[in-house]
Amino acid sequence: MWISSVATVTGLAAVANAQLEHALSPPHYPSPWMRGGNGWQDAYAKAQSFVSQLTLLEKVNLTTGVGWEGQQCVGNTGSIPRLNFTGLCLQDSPLGIRDTDFNSAFPSGMNTAATWTTRLFKSRGNAMGSEHRDKGIDAQLGPVAGPLGRSPAAGRNWEGFSPDPVLTGVAMAETIKGIQDAGVIATAKHYIMNEQEHNRENSGSILAYSSNVDDKTMHELYLWPFADSVRAGVGSVMCSYNNINNSFGSQNSYTLNYLLKNELDFQGFVVSDWWAHHSGVSSVFAGLDMTMAGDQGLASGNTYWGSNLTAAVLNGTIPQWRLDDMVVRIMSAYYKVGRDTARVPINFSSWSLNTTGYIHPLASEGFQTINEHVNVQGDHANLIREIGGASTVLLKNTNNALPLKKPSSIAVIGEDAHDNPGGINSCSDRGCDQGTLAMGWGSGTANFPYLIAPVTALSARAARDQTAFTNVSNNYDFDAVTKAVTGTDAAIVFGNANSGEAYITVDGNAGDRNNLTLWGNADALIAHVASIHPNTIVVLHTVGAVIVEEFKNHPNITALLWAGIPGQESGNAITDILYGDRVPSAKSVFTWGKQREDWGTDVVYTPESNTPQQPYNEGVFIDYRHFDAQNIEPSYEFGFGLSYTNFSYSDLKIEKQNPGPYEPTTGQTSSAPTFGTIDLNATDASFPPGFHVVPLYIYPYINFPIPRNQTLDLPAGVSDSSPQPKLPAGGSGGGNRQLWDVMYIVSATVTNTGSVKGTEIPQLYICLGGPSDPKIVLRGFDDLILDPNESETFTYQVTRRDISNWDTTTQNWVVSDSPKTVYVGSSSRNLPLQGGLP
Template identity: 75%
Template sequence: MRFTSSSVAAIAALTGLASAQYDGETSPPSYPSPWMRGGNGWQDAYAKAQEFVSQLTLLEKINLTTGVGWEGRPCVGNTGSIPRLNFPGLCLQDSPLGVRDTDFNSGFPAGINAAATWSTRLMKNRGNAMGMEHRGKGVDMQLGPVAGPLGRVPEGGRNWEGFSPDPVLTGVAIAETIKGIQDAGVIACAKHFIVYEQEHFRQPGATKFSYSSNLDDKTMHELYLWPFADAVRAGVGAVMCSYNQINNSYSAQNSYILNHLLKNELDFQGPVVSDWWAQLTGVASALAGLDMTMAGDQGLASGDSFWGSNLTAAVLNGTIPQWRLDDMVVRIMSAYFKVGRDTARVPINFSSWTLETDGYAYPEANEDYTQVNWHVNVQGDHAALIREIGGASTVLLKNTNNVLPLKKPKSIAIIGEDAHDNPGGPNACGDRGCDTGTLAMGWGSGTANFPYLISPVTALRAQAAKDKTSFANVSNNYDLEAIAAAATGAEVAIVFANADSGEGYITVDNNEGDRNNLTLWGNGDALISYVASLNPNTIVVLHTVGAVIVEEHKNNPNVTAILWAGLPGQESGNAITDVLYGDVNPQAKTVFTWGKSREDYGVDVLYQATEDPPQIDFTEGVFIDYRHFDAAGIEPSYEFGFGLSYTNYSYSNLQIHKENPGPYEPTTGMTKAAPTFGTIDYDPAHAEFPPGFHAVHDYVYPYLSGPVPTDLPQNWPAGSQDGSPQPHLPAGGSGGGNRQLYDIMYTVSATVTNIGHVKGTEIAQLYISLGGPTDPKVVLRGFDDLILDPGESETFTYQITRRDISNWDPVAQDWFISEYPKTVYVGASSRNLPLSATLP
């Protein structure tokens, strides 16, 4: 049976289903919504939040849970304020690569580039720099980082906002990014929870309902939930739910994923925030675990809200118990205090709706014309970090006869639109919604304005002038005569090409967010082939959002080098020049698999819906990207984890030491009863608009808009209003799951030696075979970046945790270590693993 309605009746019908185990078709109920307990490093913040919330009236509490509506105030998302306590409300702002919709901010490399460095230092530093910029603009919550989409399908439009289709690499990257953001005094919001893996049909439009991602319990735990567990363990302040349905229940009202998985099993202590207009019910979403609704209105600038006055009424008539409302607000304020917003906060000094100095304080209503932008420069010295990440994330895929690095060539030709500037400037297209000029970020809400963008041609021309190299360039991919003139006879020809994607509300070149194919854009493949037919030393640089088909270019003898530069941000040209000329020795490894054909991946975007809601069945289970290629015996062009260097490395001396952490013990016991904070005045007369109050047009208020309904439905899900003590889950009890999942079981070490002649950074990788007949051949579990001088050796060490060698048991609803032998592998990529041993 599949539920296609978001009605209360449908939710109530779910209460007839047994246990928390699910089959991938329906999402079982889980009530009540767990209340915050202040554990996992939240104790001090929880105490401050309790004190703060205990002072609040009902209307003030509602104000903190409900956004004021689209363009209601200066930020992309704004909660209501508490004037009595001089609390202006919260400012929520995109994006996961910088401060969106403002000026004098940086344009950072995308998440996929941060992952490609395989450097926890750079991941955290990037997060911290972004957090400092949001802090400097007055932002309370940065809407990022991203672990959803994970990257199930290579064509997925927003994959680049996240890190990698591997859950461990994404888990490490999201955790380090969160630490960096929150160390800056800004709340990080991990998104989009969960299995939001494509743009087509993500919201009602072409279909009446959003698509449903249908998956089983094992796949959820071993793949898609894994990085969110790392985010919670890292102390993330907030989690954003997604647009899609999960097993035919919308994320924002899916009690299983919010109450059971996130708040109970992972013991998440902060607030769940809806994606903008992802909330589709009022009471049902509150009981299912949603804590804050954004943008607050029911649709773009509608003025109506599922919460606001409706939530006020639901509390007054007893449908929403006080403990549930109090838990929402305490979670919100605990996140605020946890990152030190009470001391780090500065007034909001920008407007998302105009870059002019003056504008409307209430833009949707065109009210209160005043100064809205102070043009505060928050860039600091972040350009140096952006350049470093750009270089460290550039993957060298091919380098025939060591043609790279370049050494003062006599002549050079730079060919391709992707090397050049957008004639209208780097921000000519709103939210980067075009593919004109060099590509340095994808499109959509996950973008930021560039303060500047150094194009490759600008940086390479400067290098050529320094070296007294003859320089030619062609920007038109279709001007064959000019291309031939530039490329013929040049000592080296460098061709730049790209492939773009983004969020589904923008269509670029008929790509509705998701890519239509895995080819290069703008005639890029033909351009490379043409230049290579003219010049025997053709180097290819790719700015892409993910995998493209490169097998023809890989096998072309005249294509002597291929580099993937991803989406490197504002220092793009400087970063690629650093790598091409050897000022930076490539360390990056590819964070996705490069297939020889689209069909190699085994999964694809659902472009045409045959039913409503569209059903996307994750029948591949955990076998995506390299796990699928390995299981199916498919040879890729370049495997996951692959990347060349200007030096060479060797691996030796694998050592394994068995630790003795003791047996695994499922969590037992009961929670305390749900607490309440302060008292609520249940007199509806005291929740009405004050006499003479001026209501701003389309602004969402907590005041009652009519009589409080008293004819209450009696079919709310069983247990949803129950504040009595509840049993702990065996797999829960601590941030990220049962604390013993993180016990150290083995310490593994190996020696890595630089056997070449250039200083470099090697990414040592550790994989494990879990051994079972339904397990992937190998799964990544650890890595480190080792900086080595020529001839130098260093020890790579990784501590294998219980989680690393466990599988999920959907019957027992807990992790277990199977009877199959476990083998550890260490090496330079997922298919270059010279060291192996069976774990004792």
């Protein structure tokens, strides 16, 4: 069952632990059928026309992947040769195209969020979308809101944006708009509660862990950015490996049918993560629309759908309306982004960078040209460099140590400043930590076309300025380091911390990080340099928070910068910041604790049962919300970041609006539609005479007796095609349309009081005022570019959603009677302006 949140923060952990330890996800049927609203009308009409022409086998073919290494892409659906439709190509990743060449390697989502700049969110999405489009890809497998970032050590946090749902939601929406404007389907993932890598999948007798969460936390935290994704018109949502309240993400009827397709009114299609699919009929009724990679396991050759889905329709278990809805959703997403006009043939292979090879690699069949080496990079290097610089957070800058001004000599120290001696792409899916870190590891990666290491860019700048330059790459050779830094004006020391996806283990880290310290002896290296050099500048390339309290307090560490994992222009981007060619403007998208225990949440590394339980006892109190509630002083707070100039805040104004009362959605849907007719003659669903079967390829044809007169214990209502009641909190993309009514307009004046032009990120937080609410929650932000002494007005429209809480009884959003206060400032703990919302 779904549990309501407790009334007080102090009682949260004890009560929630008992309630959530073995929480159950309630059934919700039937699976809502698409209605074509929220800007999907034209796409829906085209999809109806297309799907009405299809046979049963052709419809099934579009729902089922052809199997691992069945064709060129990491995921391909079956084709419709009769209509010259080649099927869909789905391809990683959320930061560029995986497993090909002549593509760009973009900054991570986490770096992009650190710019707090919606223009860059969308521009990056559009650039990635255009690269995917020009390689012949139909769906980009990104962006990422799961993991949200509950635990700082979780391996894939860097693929997403921030543990704050509002910042992540804005970044998701803008990225999706950018990708889909380029003519490619965006795939919001991993839905939902996918917050660690350990035990994410079934392994032997151990099942995938269950993220157990209450209803209030689900809505106010984890579902929030997916609601923004749906409101932005996302074409696809990928469900996750893990269980949610002890029901697999790929067949959880509550999260898929009730929350996503009903409450959020999602109009696109749900695709499984690769082999996160665990059933046939039940997953169809629970809301899954496409299975990837199509086979039941890696290169297994069998399938839960394909021929089994065909048989289930033929024997009447699955009604035509449900299959039709699956296919119409898939094709509506195709038409919504304009794939019918933007599409080019697939011109690469995920399985080989060679020009020629097998079109069906697993079966070693169809030798032909598989890679045309199409260069899709355009001028995206400029954008990548801009984001790299705009995402570099200046955490410390004592006595204006930065920017550097043509120093007479510098030393650049640390393996992380240097090239990987094996080559930039020598480790498959970036599964190592050698040389400078510009990308984490796993499926969320792309091959580098090149990688500018910091030492390359800094040595070039030193040569231009006639600055003496020394460098050491060995993190353990302290004698060499001592010689290199002695007598220099500045010693710039680089360190990193890496993580990624669980199928790769690096230095004993199985996806998730084992600790929150730096890798490769970098902590000791930095301490050594700081002990002998009075102007030690530290640059960190990390996938998230690390322990930096000693760096913060060390008198010889004059500057500390977080550069994240910035992609191919890494060295140029950090050089821009160090020398002041770009004035720092980034703000931290997570909180920096002083010790691991400060966060109050962590990865569960060792399962305590065959079905590991992970109760989210903390509720909505993650990251800064937890630090605030527990009065824990961080090293650096969420939203913190310095500049080379200064800003002041003044003149807070609050204007109340009158949008009218909130009206819950009422009424019913139409009946479930069907499109075309289905031939129920099983003989016609068999392999045609003389058909060549590619080994291990997944087909819709049946070659087995169809089960008849089965007694299946199916949940009530799974086949009900009659009109269904609309949810009060639903009715429009992302939820009830009145959630976006403007309730207040808040404005404040921001002034550049320093001597150089710079960008400030004003942030607006709200205290919702209830006893179980966080002290403050982020609700708005902007980026203001200001000359010295220039002022500009920061304005934010506070919506009904911004001041609402989820009510578990009415299953709707409500504005409580608690007094609400708005705060504006430069970080979550520097909020000089405040005012009550009347």
